[in-house]
Amino acid sequence: MSALAIVFMIISMLTIWGGLALALIHLSRHPEKTDDDVIEPAHSL
Amino acid sequence: MSSQSSTQGAPLASDKRETFSSRKLFILSAIGSAVGLGNIWRFPYVAYENGGGAFLIPYLVAILCAGIPLLFLDYAVGHRYRGSAPLSYRRANRKAEVLGWWQVLICFIIAIYYAAIIAWAAMYCWFSITKAWDKNPDGAGGFFMNDFLKVQEEVTVGFDFVGPVLIPMFAVWLIAIVIMVAGVNKGISRANAIFMPLLIIMFLVLVVQSVFLPGAIDGLNTFFTPNFEALKNPSVWAAAFGHIFFSLSVAFGIMVTYSSYMKRKSDLTGSGYVVAFANSSFELLAGIGVFAALGFMAYNANSSVDEVAVSGIGLAFIAFPTIVSQAPLGSVIGVLFFGSLVFAGLTSLISILEVIVAAFQDKLGWRRAPATLIVTIPVALISLALFPTTTGLYLLDTMDAFVNQFGILACALVIVIVLGAGLGMLPKLAKHLNRHSSIKVGTGWKVLVGGVGPAALGYMLINEVQTKMAEQYSGYPAWFNGVFGWGMAGALIVGAIILSMVPWSKKSKLDDPEFHQHKKNVEAEEIPEPAGKEY
Numbered sequence: 030m031s032a033l034a035i036v037f038m039i040i041s042m043l044t045i046w047g048g049l050a051l052a053l054i055h056l057s058r059h060p061e062k063t064d065d066d067v068i069e070p071a072h073s074l
Numbered sequence: 075m076s077s078q079s080s081t082q083g084a085p086l087a088s089d090k091r092e093t094f095s096s097r098k099l100f101i102l103s104a105i106g107s108a109v110g111l112g113n114i115w116r117f118p119y120v121a122y123e124n125g126g127g128a129f130l131i132p133y134l135v136a137i138l139c140a141g142i143p144l145l146f147l148d149y150a151v152g153h154r155y156r157g158s159a160p161l162s163y164r165r166a167n168r169k170a171e172v173l174g175w176w177q178v179l180i181c182f183i184i185a186i187y188y189a190a191i192i193a194w195a196a197m198y199c200w201f202s203i204t205k206a207w208d209k210n211p212d213g214a215g216g217f218f219m220n221d222f223l224k225v226q227e228e229v230t231v232g233f234d235f236v237g238p239v240l241i242p243m244f245a246v247w248l249i250a251i252v253i254m255v256a257g258v259n260k261g262i263s264r265a266n267a268i269f270m271p272l273l274i275i276m277f278l279v280l281v282v283q284s285v286f287l288p289g290a291i292d293g294l295n296t297f298f299t300p301n302f303e304a305l306k307n308p309s310v311w312a313a314a315f316g317h318i319f320f321s322l323s324v325a326f327g328i329m330v331t332y333s334s335y336m337k338r339k340s341d342l343t344g345s346g347y348v349v350a351f352a353n354s355s356f357e358l359l360a361g362i363g364v365f366a367a368l369g370f371m372a373y374n375a376n377s378s379v380d381e382v383a384v385s386g387i388g389l390a391f392i393a394f395p396t397i398v399s400q401a402p403l404g405s406v407i408g409v410l411f412f413g414s415l416v417f418a419g420l421t422s423l424i425s426i427l428e429v430i431v432a433a434f435q436d437k438l439g440w441r442r443a444p445a446t447l448i449v450t451i452p453v454a455l456i457s458l459a460l461f462p463t464t465t466g467l468y469l470l471d472t473m474d475a476f477v478n479q480f481g482i483l484a485c486a487l488v489i490v491i492v493l494g495a496g497l498g499m500l501p502k503l504a505k506h507l508n509r510h511s512s513i514k515v516g517t518g519w520k521v522l523v524g525g526v527g528p529a530a531l532g533y534m535l536i537n538e539v540q541t542k543m544a545e546q547y548s549g550y551p552a553w554f555n556g557v558f559g560w561g562m563a564g565a566l567i568v569g570a571i572i573l574s575m576v577p578w579s580k581k582s583k584l585d586d587p588e589f590h591q592h593k594k595n596v597e598a599e600e601i602p603e604p605a606g607k608e609y
Contacts, residue, residue, distance in 0.1 A: 030291050034298040037127025041298070044134060045358045049351035056348055059512040061097045062339035 091156065091588060092258040092442075094335050099263040101345050101352075104332055106266040106421030108323050108353040109273070111191060111390075114418060117317065117357040118364040119385030122297055124313045125304030132305065132314035133354075140530050141318040142350050143522040144486070146515060147493065148329035149342045150503035156334050156592050158432035159327035160574065161583060167497055173489055174433065175570035177327030180481040181429040183562065184326075186457035187470040188423050189250070193242035193462070194391065195415035197222070202408020207395045214395035219467075226464040229550045231558075233463055240462035246420070247454035253424050254431055255446045258335050262428060266421055273417040277356070280410040281363035284370070287401055293369020296379040297361055312537060315530045320478065322353055323422075325486030327429040334432075338595060343511040364389065367397050367407070374400045390415060427453070439581030468550060472558045475547055479538040480563035487531040494524030509599045 030038075094100040121129045155162035160174030201207065207217035219225045224236050253261040284290060304310045323329060333342065365379070371393060372379045384393050390411075398408035427450060435445035460469055493499045500520045508514045547555050578584040 030295040031299060033300060034127060034295045037130065037300050038294065038298040041127065041130050041358055044130065045351065045354045049348070049355045052344075052347040052351045055512065056097075056341065056344045059341055059344055061341070062337075062510060064338045 091583075091586075092335055093337050094263060094332075095259050097336075097340065097345060099259075099267065100332065100336055100340070101348055102270050103262055103266040103421075103425070104329065104345070104349045105352045105356075106270050107328050107332065107425030108321065108349060108422075109270075109356045110323075110418050110422035111188075111415060112317075112321055113353065113357045114360045114364070114415060115386050115389045117321065118297065118361040119383060119389065120313055120317050121361055122365065122383055124310040125301045126296070127298040128300035128302050128305055129310070129314065132311045133318065136311075136314040136318040136530075137350060137354060139522055139526050140315050141322045141324065142346060143519050144319070144324040144490070144527055145322055145329060145346050145350060146343055146507055146519065147490070147503065147523050147527075148324055149333040149336075149346055150507050151493070152330035152333035153336055153340065153342060154503065154506045154596060156589055157583065158334065158436045159330045159429055160433050161436040162330050162334060164578075164584070165589070166493070166499060170492060170497070172570050172574040173485065173492065174327065174330075175573040176481075176485050176488075176566060177325070177330075178430050178433045178573070179566040179569050180477055180485060181327060181426045182453060183473055183477045183481065183566070185423060185426045185430070185453055187461055187473055188419060188426065189243055189246045189454075189457050190239070190461035190466060190470060191387075192246045192416055192419035192423060193239060194222075195412045195419060196242045196246070197238060198391065198395070198412040199409050199416065201395070202398050202412060203405050205395075205399050205405070208399055214399070215392045217395070218391045223467055224464050225467050228465075229468045229554050230465055231460070231463075231469060232465045233459070234465075236462055236464060236466075239466070240458065243458055243462050246423075247450075247457065249420070250423055250427060251446070251450045251454065254427050254450055255443050257442045258428075262424055265424060269417045269421050273414055273421070274356075276410045276417070277359060277363065277414045280407060280414065281359055281366070283403065283407055283410070284363045284366035287366060287370035287373075289369040289371075289373025290366035291369065292372065293365040293367065293379050294362065296369070296383070297365035309537075312530075312534055316483075316534050319486070319531070319534075320482070321357065322350060323425070325482060325489055326426070327433075328425045331429050331432045332425065338592060339510045339599075341510055341512050342507050343513040343515065347513065367401075368393065370401060371397050436583040437576070437578060439579065439583055468548075468554070469558055471548055472550060472555055473562060476542075476555075476559035476563050477566075479535070479542070480560070481566055483531060483535050483538065484563075487528060487535055490523060490527040490531065494520075494528065500524055505600045506596065508601060509596065 094103065121133070124132070151162050151166060152159075155165040157165060158174065159177045160171050163174040164171035201222075206221070207214040210217040210221055212220070223239065224234075226232065226234070253265045255261065256264070285294070319325070336342070365383075368382050369379055371382045375382065382393060394408070394411055398404040398411075401407055430453065431446050431449050434440075434449045435442065438445055440448075460466065493503070500523055504515045504519060542559075546552060547559060583589070
């Protein structure tokens with residue numbers, strides 16, 4: 030593999046997989062809110 | 075509305091609209107919908123053909139400027155108006171109902187042929203073990219066309235059924251109908267909770283196995299080597315926008331329907347980012363796995379990767395079987411690859427069917443099971459009548475090409491124009507998104523959806539019209555493309571107009587008291603200006 034191809038492989042992985050990691054971290058820092066006026070059904074899963 | 079069923083006619087819907095029991099299950103189901111056959115067999119070739127490693131730049135621009143903003147638009151419409159596509163658009167504006175029915179009919183067309191491809195992939199799992207194509211003198215290509223599909227020479231529509239395609243297609247429909255009847259939580263959520271982890275594990279194993287094949291490095295070199303000259307070509311940018319648009323399942327009505335099942339205080343934009351980047355992450359993985367395998371194929375044939383690189387049906391059902399026959403532990407590669415296609419396809423198929431089922435369930439006001447059966451059984455029968463035949467491949471090819479361009483693309487363009495410039499709804503929808511979302515949207519989002527969106531979609535549509543007008547698609551007879559391509563695309567619009575004219579009965583969900591309460595709560599939660607981080 031050429032050096033340029035390796036560099037672009039790493040950039041692609043960092044931006045796309047890194048983007049997913051950041052999105053997941055961001056979401057985990059904002060916990061799910063509950064609809065307080067809604068009675069939660071029993072979870073089936 | 076009470077939970078009692080009516081004593082006359084079809085049973086009424088139960089009182090409450092189903093919701094995904096957790097955010098995790100919504101995200102998993104949305105990813106299951108977005109990750110489909112295209113991620114595996116389309117993205118690797120599109121990226122390779124449009125600049126290789128350099129494609130990353132237009133690809134990321136397309137995700138951030140069109141994919142994610144349009145995804146948020148779908149989420150906002152479905153979540154605010156809390157209905158299937160026709161009901162949501164109807165609640166947004168009485169005249170907009172037709173757009174929802176257009177999406178329902180587009181999903182109907184996709185569903186009838188999508189099931190056929192899943193059935194082929196399921197059969198190829200078995201063929202990977204027996205390496206059935208080795209016996210054909212013309213190799214995997216000859217096996218696929220002649221031995222398996224028994225494709226006849228004349229391009230027409232016939233009813234000569236092919237048993238080994240009909241039986242697995244019947245099974246696919248049976249599984250899909252069972253999942254759909256079970257509903258959002260017991261069916262769709264549960265199916266995605268099982269199939270998606272399986273898909274990810276199987277695909278990861280496949281990629282690891284592929285990158286250790288001889289020649290794999292050459293494949294990866296071809297895939298990632300950037301061609302910066304390509305970035306000067308507008309068609310490369312159009313390819314990136316087009317790919318992201320189809321890959322993320324925006325404007326199909328799917329995300330409108332799924333987001334209508336989210337809880338009121340959901341973080342719509344935060345979830346959307348996860349869905350969009352998970353979809354792209356899977357595509358990148360597919361690019362690595364597919365090009366590593368193609369590198370091995372080229373190595374074995376003593377040719378270059380450029381000569382063996384293909385996409386779509388050619389990649390899955392001709393190139394991959396060849397790799398299965400030649401690679402060490404080839405049967406394992408085959409089962410993992412075709413199994414992945416089956417799971418990716420099934421999770422997308424159920425999301426496509428949900429658009430249709432939810433629409434009729436809302437309009438008829440029926441309970442889940444009868445509404446599902448009355449919709450899915452006729453869809454399955456039409457699919458089983460048209461595609462497991464000696465002419466099914468031609469029909470699939472034409473319908474797929476035309477419904478994508480003159481169905482989805484055209485419908486998306488109309489929607490962004492109607493919601494943006496036409497009805498001026500973007501400020502209202504931005505307010506809706508900002509109620510509980512962790513990433514706020516503002517002027518930037520409105521410009522992207524109302525300006526960049528229509529410009530990009532319009533450019534792609536004009537290009538496609540010119541291409542399809544210039545020559546007969548796939549060299550098929552004019553009458554065939556006229557009826558099943560242009561005619562079908564036109565019939566979807568006529569059908570949508572007719573369906574939107576059918577009045578909503580008292581039984582329907584149009585005046586659902588639950589929605590009025592939802593609307594009141596939602597409006598009370600709106601904040602006047604975006605605060606915090608802005609899109």
